[in-house]
Amino acid sequence: MLKTVAEVTLRDGTPMQVVLCEPPEEEYAQGLLHFLRHKADDSLRGIRQRVLGQYADYCLDRYFVGEVDGRPVGHAWYGLPRVDDGRRWGIGNFGHVYTDPEWRGRGIAGELTRLLLDDFNAEPTGSCLLCSAGADAGRIYRRFGFQFIPPDATSGPMCYLKPSVAPDFATLDEEYFAPGLPTRVRHGHIGDRHDLDRMLDFSAPWIAARARWHMVGVSSLAxxxxxxxxxVEDGRGLLSVLQTSSGSLVGYAFVLSLGTGYEVGLRTFDFVLHPHYLGEGVSLARETLAMAAEAETSDVHTSVAACDEKKLEILQSAGFAEQYRFADAFLVGSGTPEQSRHDVLLLKARASTA
Incomplete structure (x- = not known):
């Protein structure tokens, strides 16, 4: 879908046309990708796949593009999952806000944000939009109802909530990750991204737990x-998610080939799990390894820092056994008074498990 949604006047009197692009719109996408070519490679890869419609089965993506005389001068985006799997919340992501350097200071970002939020508020499937922002961008977004997480911050995570969903992010955090619900493990897909890379990442209990939960060794590549x-898209393994009966996504795991071509047979396992659902960690690990076994994947290893005691306990209970120990190989708190070194354990999944 491609349509003009507004004609606005910028601060200097210049008229700007605002175009809404909802993938797939391949012809328009090429110009949009050229406009956003400054993005980092990984970020641009995701944008490319979205605007070309490759994620359209799982994602609702809307791009608001400001144009002057047919030339893009500004851009903003929001995305929501497009899935029917019993989710109570529609967790969205807002971002990629960008103004051509020659056109900055004329109110383009504010106009695009206003129109984008009008559209989001009319979208029945959306509950909230999450993003990260620096101090300058944050001041703009706060004018439109975004809140910092926590509220007294001046940069970092932000949230825009529909009033009917929750009064603030702390309340949403408590409700979304309410403990004790039944769970199931399934294959992950792009429609899970905003829940896991935004909602989970911004959750206060998970932020506190990250000091005792690290990605070590080659796992840090993902x-x-x-x-x-x-x-996974490159054919290098599989990804699973842990979903509650309310539809919340509370963790994920992977078995991936993360090494070079010389290590193509070596598969790495790792997982992320909200603290309220640590009791489901063994099931998440075992069922993910079972998925790998069905895909005829063997020789699954993982690395864990000895200081991550709960993570190590879950891995051992799931059938991983220590193969090697690298003494003092992991540094925590580099350059701080709390700096400490810890062993790194290389574990291997038992053949009956993987």
Missing amino acids: PTFMAALHY
């Missing part, structure tokens, strides 16, 4: 759900 999904 530090986010989206990064792991790119490996």
